[in-house]
Amino acid sequence: MxxxxxxxxxxxxxxxxxxxxxxxxxxxxxxxxxxxxxxxxxxxxxxxxxxxxxxxxxxxxxxxxxxxxxxxxxxxxxxxxxxxxxxxxxxxxxxxxxxxxxxxxxxxxxxxxxxxxxxxxxxxxxxxxxxxxxxxxxxxxxxxxxxxxxxxxxxxxxxxxxxxxxxxxxxxxxxxxxxxxxxxxxxxxxxPGIDGASKMSRALGNHLPLSASPDEIRHAVQRMFTDPQHLRVSDPGRIEGNVVFTFLDAFASDSEQVAEFKEHYQRGGLADSAVKTYLEQVLLELLEPIRLRRAELAKDxxxxxxxxxxxxxxxxxxxxxxxxxxxxxxxxxxx
Amino acid sequence: MxxxxxxxxxxxxxxxxxxxxxxxxxxxxxxxxxxxxxxxxxxxxxxxxxxxxxxxxxxxxxxxxxxxxxxxxxxxxxxxxxxxxxxxxxxxxxxxxxxxxxxxxxxxxxxxxxxxxxxxxxxxxxxxxxxxxxxxxxxxxxxxxxxxxxxxxxxxxxxxxxxxxxxxxxxxxxxxxxxxxxxxxxxxxxxPGIDGASKMSRALGNHLPLSASPDEIRHAVQRMFTDPQHLRVSDPGRIEGNVVFTFLDAFASDSEQVAEFKEHYQRGGLADSAVKTYLEQVLLELLEPIRLRRAELAKDxxxxxxxxxxxxxxxxxxxxxxxxxxxxxxxxxxx
Structure with missing residues (x-):
């Protein structure tokens, strides 16, 4: 050595x-x-x-x-x-x-x-x-x-x-x-935590476990902090501090799609729900194989x-x- | 067990x-x-x-x-x-x-x-x-x-x-x-330390090592704190806080002799030097076998x-x- x-x-x-x-x-x-x-x-x-x-x-x-x-x-x-x-x-x-x-x-x-x-x-x-x-x-x-x-x-x-x-x-x-x-x-x-707090932490209860089921993922994404000022779909939205976009930056592999979403969201006309549906899909693809492997391994x-x-x-x-x-x-x- | x-x-x-x-x-x-x-x-x-x-x-x-x-x-x-x-x-x-x-x-x-x-x-x-x-x-x-x-x-x-x-x-x-x-x-x-401080401690420099030589013992006893008011032999002396008597209590085996010294010292007429000569003898008898055994053991x-x-x-x-x-x-x- x-x-x-x-x-x-x-x-x-x-x-x-x-x-x-x-x-x-x-x-x-x-x-x-x-x-x-x-x-x-x-x-x-x-x-x-x-x-x-x-x-x-x-x-x-x-x-x-x-x-x-x-x-x-x-x-x-x-x-x-x-x-x-x-x-x-x-x-x-x-x-x-x-x-x-x-x-x-x-x-x-x-x-x-x-x-x-x-x-x-x-x-x-x-x-x-x-x-x-x-x-x-x-x-x-x-x-x-x-x-x-x-x-x-x-x-x-x-x-x-x-x-x-x-x-x-x-x-x-x-x-x-x-x-x-x-x-x-x-x-x-x-x-960040799904509530927008600066850090995801089990102790703060704002976390999403790696072994989350599809239901838990959907639930977490629905609760996720976005832009509280983005009241109507047509309004321009902020992506800074918007947990949905932070998560997309961290986990989505299609960065072009993410860039397009960001631009559209900031311009106005893109609903939170549309971005959340996309993030839910990203997290599902990321976590579902992990959950299944984990469940299999946990048997022994x-x-x-x-x-x-x-x-x-x-x-x-x-x-x-x-x-x-x-x-x-x-x-x-x-x- | x-x-x-x-x-x-x-x-x-x-x-x-x-x-x-x-x-x-x-x-x-x-x-x-x-x-x-x-x-x-x-x-x-x-x-x-x-x-x-x-x-x-x-x-x-x-x-x-x-x-x-x-x-x-x-x-x-x-x-x-x-x-x-x-x-x-x-x-x-x-x-x-x-x-x-x-x-x-x-x-x-x-x-x-x-x-x-x-x-x-x-x-x-x-x-x-x-x-x-x-x-x-x-x-x-x-x-x-x-x-x-x-x-x-x-x-x-x-x-x-x-x-x-x-x-x-x-x-x-x-x-x-x-x-x-x-x-x-x-x-x-x-x-107490030989200076009368409340605790004997190497860090305070008021200690007498177990391996002390006869010379070191004599030296330490001579320096030992007694009763600072006991200026003339004929004066009554205090035995409280007097390190020489504390040491006699701790190490002398002849407690009758120690009691007699205390009484005489408190009454007046007993010189510090007389009690110190006795203590020196007590410590010599206590420490000399320790020093010799230690020197022998230290060879191996x-x-x-x-x-x-x-x-x-x-x-x-x-x-x-x-x-x-x-x-x-x-x-x-x-x-």
Missing amino acids: SDQEIIVVTGDRTTGPLHLGHLAGSLQNRLRLQGQYRQFLLLADTQALSDHQGDYSRVRQSVIDVALDYLAVGLDPKQSTFLIQSMVPELAELSFYFMNLVSVARLERNPTVKNEIRQKGMERDIAAGFLSYPVSQAADICALKGTLVPVGEDQLPMIEQTNEIVRRFNRMVGSDILRECKAEVGKVARL PDQILSLLMAGSSRAREVAVLTLYQVKKAMGMFYF | SDQEIIVVTGDRTTGPLHLGHLAGSLQNRLRLQGQYRQFLLLADTQALSDHQGDYSRVRQSVIDVALDYLAVGLDPKQSTFLIQSMVPELAELSFYFMNLVSVARLERNPTVKNEIRQKGMERDIAAGFLSYPVSQAADICALKGTLVPVGEDQLPMIEQTNEIVRRFNRMVGSDILRECKAEVGKVARL PDQILSLLMAGSSRAREVAVLTLYQVKKAMGMFYF
Whole structure:
């Protein structure tokens, strides 16, 4: 393995099935990188507990759900390594060492964490494990020797924090044991919710799951936020902030058709319902194969678990090597 | 192993050789418990890094130093299990899970941590690993199934925090997987420094190392804080806050002689120098065998390392079992 090799590390907290926001924000990126580079997909069950304390059965079930979502969209365990965070204890071990390299004040300034704390209404009662989850993410990336991290825009401060830790560690041990990583933001940095809120999120209830049925898709598209000023069909409509057009930009393959719709909508004379019917068709074509593949795969959960076990073992080989290098550099190999 | 079995877990941060404060505050307690109960002695190298970031060679050397101190005072690896924290990665792993069970606000209220932060002048720049070291201590105790923890008085809030985590975890998983522990404070809850400061501490430079030579002992006793009002021998002297008498209470075996000295000193007519000569003799008798044993043992560091390796392996067997129970209870055993 050359030092210059690009390794992709990415993943999801296992707090529930994935949705369209994940597809646009990160899954499409991972599909593009798959086959090009070695890629680790982390099912972060421990991190999930940092804001779902005690919700053990949900986190456990979500490990299977997220793995099913990965497989259904085309992520392939032969080309990408799927792993469960808690099955690679070296990730926790490295996180523990990294905790000494970051100040509490620095963690409290992390914009992603600050936003999430506000959004979740946690304030001063946040768990220590939530405040320090950037440290845990840094450990995940470093332990697996990641150099490229496909993320949504809101996760960019995490990569900055990771590289700060990497530089601090390398400086302290006087050797470039750990490698810095680069973020890769998807084509759609942040997909809005169907209600027009700035981010699609299960917690906000404005999401469309990847496993949505045709009925759910129709329902979601009907509820979708458009231009509240576009009262009569003949009126000119706005496409900025209009979720239907944002979704078309993100998911429609016929960009000429989309451009024509936009022009017509802005000029006036194109009904919301016409654009929505088109989007519904786009989403149906996108999601129906995913839903069917997922339903088929869900029949055999043992096979899912067995591929997660195999992937976790392969990931552990890499993490064990990193921990050996890290502890040796810190003088913590006594023999 | 019955559920009612008493297991002692205790240890020291490896930031330098131990001193008389450790002997009075915890080592004497451990010697008393040794042979009665299963006892784990933890050399906390990772925790040492939480306030000695990057000081890797010092922490590494101190692991040997502290082990030598343990052996020299009579702690016996055949009766007590010596272990190195970083050699039992399950301690870090459990700590990682516990981080989700404690709020940041609760950690910031911990009196021991607050005092240490003030004393070390760390304020808001404290490492996340330092703020959360009570979580790590709780994990050490729980992973080794500790029920009795010999501590100095200043560490009492740590035991409270540990039991809070134990109760929270057991409630969350709905089963008494972890056991609460009890503190055992030594005969001398807190030995003052030779300057009369409330606590003997290497960081404050007011300590007397266990390996002190006769010259160092004499020097320390000469510098020792007595009663600043006791100007003439014939004056009555105060024994409260008088370090020489505090040390005699802690270390002299002839309590009748000490009582006689106290009475005479308070009445007037007993010179500081006379009491100091006596204390010097007491400390010499106490420390000289320790110093000689230590010097002998220090000739063969490989033997020290080998006993630490063996002890860490034995401790790891216990910790692996705990982690299995903990992860199973959290639903994190997927197979």
